[in-house]
Amino acid sequence: MNNNSAKATLQSILQTIYPFLVIGVIWEVSVQLNWMPSSNLSSPSIILQRFIDVAFMDGILWKHFLSSFTRLVIGFSLASVLGLITGALLSMQPLLNKMFEPVINLLVSVPTIAWVPVLLITMGLGDKTVITTIFLGSYFVIVYNTMRGIEIVDKNIINAAHSMGVHGTKLFAKVLIPASFLSILTGLRLGLGYAWRALVGGEMLSAMIQWGVGKMIFQARFWNDTATMIVGILIIGFSVILIDQVMINYIEKITVYRWGMVNQVEESNLE
């Protein structure tokens, strides 16, 4: 049995890696045979070499990554907390809802990068701008999903809580949040993706920023260094997948899946 599950794990890892291997090989071959000039696009072997250099030889990759990650954590945490509160207020107070829902609807559809020039003027060229960009990137989508999630909570669930004397902020914390957790998680997941996008854009455009994955990619442009750029791109991709698949999937597993809020498909395959 153990042997079988190990085999299944290996198989699923291979299935994930396989398409990357195919693309990698085609890419490498076409650069080696000069179908694609290596001055324009580095081959996978050079990218790998560069990765080893920046990650293990001089280690600057991690310094870039850590700067970005710190900004992400600050901006995204702020957006999550304030987004949850705003979403709850908008869904529970009809008057506030009437006033602000159109504003939220408008802002949720503005690409975050469009804010950056405004922020560069109002907040300066440093960390504040980048963190605010991250905040704006994830805040609105979290507000929106929280608001909708709470609005569709079963009326009888709320009535049941009321009949046990639970109202107000207690109702919010103990009933509305868990009852709408599926929507809230969707908001957080989308918000996190948007936050990364905003982060990279913000770092590229903020002149006073020295460290950050976005900055690393942008600076590599001065040396026509496509290998470093692609290392940066892959690092962003992998870390988003890691956070999404590992952290959020784990939260889902111990919450909404456990509570039977999601129809479970092919659970035996996951095990």
Place this chain on the structure above:
Amino acid sequence: MNKPIVEIRNLNKTFKSDNQTLLALEDINLSIPQGKFVVLIGPSGCGKTTLINLIAGFEKPSSGSILLEGKPIEKPGPDRGFVFQDYALFPWKTVLGNVMFGLVNNGWKKEEARERAKEFIHMVNLTGFEQNFPHTLSGGMRQRVSIARALAYDPKVLLMDEPFGALDAQTRKHMQKELADVWEKTHKTVVFITHSVIEAVYLADIIVVMTARPGKVKAIIDVDVPRPRKYTEEHYLEIREQVLSHLDAEIEKEQMQHPI
């Protein structure tokens, strides 16, 4: 006669939609005596759910008043327990967590709440399922959790809105017996809604028959059949006929007004 715990006086309830008003309840006067099992029965659309929602405080009367121990009901509160047709359990809480919820939120210490919740889970025959989440239970089991949840914090009145309406016939019959047993142990004042005459006569001390559109009280019938009751007993059958004849008249009237 026991003294009334809930008194409904000259109660009217209208619902307004875009351009019409619907009179749901008209001039209801009703006393619910302490410690009695009162069943409201009537054709669909007679406003019995509206009436129980008003007692629960989920809705407000258009005129008239509802008093609980002499004080007007203004909002929902733990002095009334509510059992919903669709259970309305909290899916993120275990059976134990659901039953503890009303206790912990009304000043009980966690340890004491746990002990008391376990007693009530035992009373509805769910010992061993404390750590289950509601979605893993059958409909009948979920409704038992819901009953334990509503009884645990010791409300003065237990309100039950067609609690067995969503269950299959076998489970329903079984649940009626269990509820009768639980009631014998607690002698809680109960207001119970159903449209099953069999269920009404099996459970009730007092049956209130309601008319449709607008909902009014048509008849109040005392059920003096000794407990535990049998569905085949002669006196049980007599009362069943009595309730049925009241209801038949209502349903005929309803069909005269709204022919198919």
